[in-house]
Amino acid sequence: MSLILRVAARGDGVAADGRHAALAAPGDTLTATGEVIAGPHHQSPPCRHFPQCGGCQLQHLDDESYTAFVADRIAVALDAQGLEAPIRPVKLSPPRTRRRATLHADRGLLGFTAESSHQIVDMRECHILLPELFALVAPLRALLQRLGLKRRIDVHLAMADQGPDILINGFAPQGLEAAEALTAFCEKHGVARFSVDDGVGPETRWEPQPVTITLGGIPVAMPPGAFLQATQEGEDALVAAVQESTGKAKTVADLFAGLGTFALALPAKVYAAEGARDALFSLRAAAQLRGRPIFPEHRDLYRRPLTVAELDRFDAVVIDPPRAGAREQTDALAACRVNSIAYVSCNPSTFARDAKVMVEGGWRIDWVQPVGQFRWSTHVELAARFVR
Template sequence: MSLIVRVAARGDGVAEDGRHVPFAAPGDTLTDAGELVPGPHHQQPPCRHFPECGGCQLQHLDDEAYAAFVQDRVTSALDAQGLTAPVRPALLSPPNTRRRATLHFDKGLLGFAAEKSHAIVDMRECHILAPELLALVAPLRSLLQRLRPKRRADVHLTLTDQGPEVLVTGFAPGGLAAHEAITAFAQTHGVARFALDDGMGPETRWEPEPVTVTFAGTPVPFPPHGFLQATQEGEAALVAAVREAVGPARAVADLFAGLGTFALTLPAKVYAAEGARDAALALKSAANARQRPVFVEHRDLYRRPLTATELDRFDAVVLDPPRAGAREQAAALAACKVGAIAYVSCNPSSLARDAKTLTDGGWRIDWVQPVGQFRWSTHVELAARFSR
């Protein structure tokens, strides 16, 4: 007999004797014959598609075990770099709150890809999507079956201020019949925008009013398939962590600023750098329209990171890089003299790597806040505060 003591980064349970066991929860028991006996943290998965669907890997964990997994992912990543820090309890988004997702359509099927496969699980229920997005799945399946794309297509869904946005990539049907079908679908189901992209860039087929997302009361023009935190709860947790980390700073640099998730919520003068032109222009337009003290620069921070001299003009720095992290920018941050750094990450490993660079430069990690907004997945978000 061997007790399952933790869940590894890819979702397998790990027994006391080191064996990895799929779909095992802490507290389960693995018999000598290899049979798994459920323990107190092993719940009945709520979705009929689990574990075939790749949208979730951890529906068999109760909330206590899932929160412990999210926290452990952060602790383990720091430990791999020889770092320690106060890691706070994980903040979890509830079920049915995901406001963005990418589904796949092929041969009449629409849904997430199967775990470790390109096969599509034809979605008939989902316990992570927001109800407004889930309600579109069946009618979208019917629409795409009617339009008959000749190859696999991706369907990007995002919940905006005006309702759901739909962007289909991989094909762009022409002709009056297709146009009328898309228009009828959008009108019937309250779609804010319907766009298609066959590889030449998004082409909007339906948008009765400009689509926006709002941060701290400021509506921002939303580019097709723009970036938005996965849940409102996750966004609120990260914004609160950033505001706490920055404190009373009067001048802040927001690096990898996106559409302004953090820049527009800070009570300070903000310099916002963003490498995606559409996002930078949208943030600039929104800030100007509301006369917010946000100066936006379209700048590739991988090719042209801010120097230590440039950074020293600010009281604090916020950065939220892609999964690859901010290796180039971290080197300059390590040498700068700002009062605090708020680092938001969707990858504990790249955060830990950059944290090592910062600590080697004389910084310390004051705290780390894990956030589990990709419910029941192995994907973990976090925010950390660094100070001298």
């Protein structure tokens, strides 16, 4: 018999003798035959779909062991690059707070896919989605059946200021009967917007008033399928970390700015670089309407990263790249002379890779703030402050 010591990056428990076991928590015991005997941190999963549903991988962990997993993911990634840094207590989002998710539908099924599979788990309960979004699942399933869905599609759900925002990819129902059904569904369930995209771009079928998302206290026009931080609590934690990192900087460069999650929360002149035109236009319009000193530029930072000379014009830099990290931008960041850099990441491994380049360039990781907004998943986010 061997004690489970920790949970690895993909969610399996690691025993003292090196063996791995699925659905094991720290403190469990792994027998010689591979049976897992529950320990003090092994809780009863709240959802009937666990562990089949791929929306969650770690519902068997209690909060103490799950927060330890989130922090450990970051520490292990840093250690793999020969780095270490002060890791702050984890900011963990509560259950039922996810405000955006992508579900899948096919042949009367609607839900997340099974772990490491394309099989759809027909969602009948969910402990991570906002109740307002989960309440749409059953009626949306019925609507898609009524509309004659005959192929697999993606269903993007998000909570906007005005209510639920729905985008369907891969299906664009036609005809008067379909239009009436969509209108009746949206009216009955308080949908803020219903859009479809059959491969040529989103087409809005229902939007009684312009859909916005409030960022930094400012309503921003929200394009269909726009990126949002997964929970409000997660956004608040990341924004607070960025504000602390940039401090009293008078000029800030916000790279991969999106809709302006960070740019609109900073009391500074902000240059905002973003490659998605729809997000950039929304940020520009919101900033102009409120008279905020934000200067957006359409810029693909993978093809045309900021140079050292460009970066040196600012007091601080904020960067929030996709999961692939910011390899193309990191060399210039490492060489620039700004006072501080706030690095927001949704992938500890690529963050640690980029951080190594920064440290070799003379920077130090002042602190790392872990954020667990994808509760019970192996997906970990963070914000870190770099100083010279």
